[in-house]
Amino acid sequence: MVYTITVPEGYGYVVLIALGLTPILSFAQGILVSTFRKPAGVAYPNAYATPQQMKALPVAYRFNCAQRAHANLLENMPQSMLCMLFCGLFHPRATLWLGGIWLLGRILYAYGYVYGSGQDEQGKGKGRTIGGAFWIGQFALIGLSIYVAMGLL
Incomplete structure (x- = not known):
């Protein structure tokens, strides 16, 4: 059995963000984590530097920040990518903008x-707030998904 799906004009841009640029961002963040791992003295399979390592080596704090930023991306990627792919079928322009906001925010x-959280744990990772706009894109994508789903009922 063969099925045909027709996608709206501009859907390719949605796919570019969801399945092209988002995985590239994840890969880039993984590389960033790797660049801090050895100088921080965090051996595999340990995911994070200990408080003692952070006191001894300030780069260990940066490693933890990079690792946490990457983990947070991985925690939020699946639903964001699915929302983009789903919403883009019905509202490709809105999805493109919301996906772009999400990606830039990430x-x-x-x-x-x-780089904006200071040199030690006193910074408490506060530099991440400059990208907090990703939540706007993410919640808007979730809202748009619900809107589209309600229209399909």
Whole structure:
């Protein structure tokens, strides 16, 4: 049996963000984590530097920030990507904008977390707030998904 699906004009841009740029961002953040791991003295399979390591080596704090930013991305990627792919079938332009806001916010979140949180745990990772706009994109995508789903009932 063969099925045909017709996608709206502009859907390719949605796919570009959801399945192209988002995985590239994840890969880039993984590389960033890797660049801090050895200088921080965090051996595999340990996911994070200990408080003692952070006191001895300030780069260990940066490693933890990079690791946490990457983990947070991985925690939020699945639903965001699915929302983009689903909503894009019905509202490709809105989804493109919301996905773009989400992606840019994720980039700023990671940058702020790693480079804007100070040199030690006193910073408490506060630099991540510069990318907090990703939540606007993410919640709007979830809301748009609900709106589209309600229209399908």
